Amino acid sequence: TTSMTVALAGNPNSGKTTIFNNITGARQHVGNYPGVTVEKREGFRRFQGKDLLFVDLPGTYSLTANALDELVARNVIIDDKPDIIVNILDASNLERNLYLAVQLLELERPVVLALNMADMAEKAGQTINDHILTRKLGAAVVRTVGNRNQGTANLLQTVTEAIKMNKPSSFALDYGNEIEAKITEVTGILATMAAVKYPLRWLAIKLLENDQDVINSIKLMPRGSEVLAAVGNARAELQTVFNDELELVIAEARYRFVGQVCQEAISYQKHGAQTTS
């Protein structure tokens, strides 16, 4: 029988490898991704009678085509289609970590959010409302403290349930009327093309961001030039509207969304008002 695949994604130093080790113990293998020197770490865990294959993806802050680690991380998700992505977040730096989370959610795979470093967030006087995060992002939230191996069983339970539900992320950040109109237009063209391996909305956004990796692969497809011409026109129009590079406008929309989520989901205790030491 084939095992289910769980990809661990997250910012560098969010505790991914710690949690990977907590889960897989000695049952792991380290190699490289084909053709590149990026480390590939895989390990098995049997849970409730099922074998789970865990893949520790390279740590990244974003999923652009400008960095090899980021490209490897997103291509594993797109090409290998892990049954679920577990996004390990440093809960004490939630805003910065959610910037990657929204990009993972846009890839339309099932996602579980693990708020790791829950101890550090508490020490900093932060209270994070899981329900608001789940409502805003459409993904289950669990808490872990990786270096104390806390929350591991709960994470495995939540992952197992999410695999059973097999519900791809339907998260869609609202980029505003002008950009959304162009996303719809480009998605419409992409939908009529054969054998596009990417999630279409994600692909349309990446093309509008001038992502060279997806541009290169679309170029090779039948009617690729038609799509790229439409994307070029859309970019030119939008850059006139915003008077700025479209990739920056799109990045700012993500930052703005993440900022709003944090404003709603995190409350801060006054210094010295903490009940724990």
Ligand code: GDP
């Ligand atoms: P990675 O870069 O995401 O793989 O992060 P690592 O697993 O290497 O962890 C980075 C550091 O954070 C290590 O020193 C871990 O021991 C520590 N760490 C991991 N999880 C936690 C946690 O929940 N709380 C605290 N305080 N430290 C943690």
Ligand code: K
């Ligand atoms: K590290």
Ligand code: MG
């Ligand atoms: Mg690591």
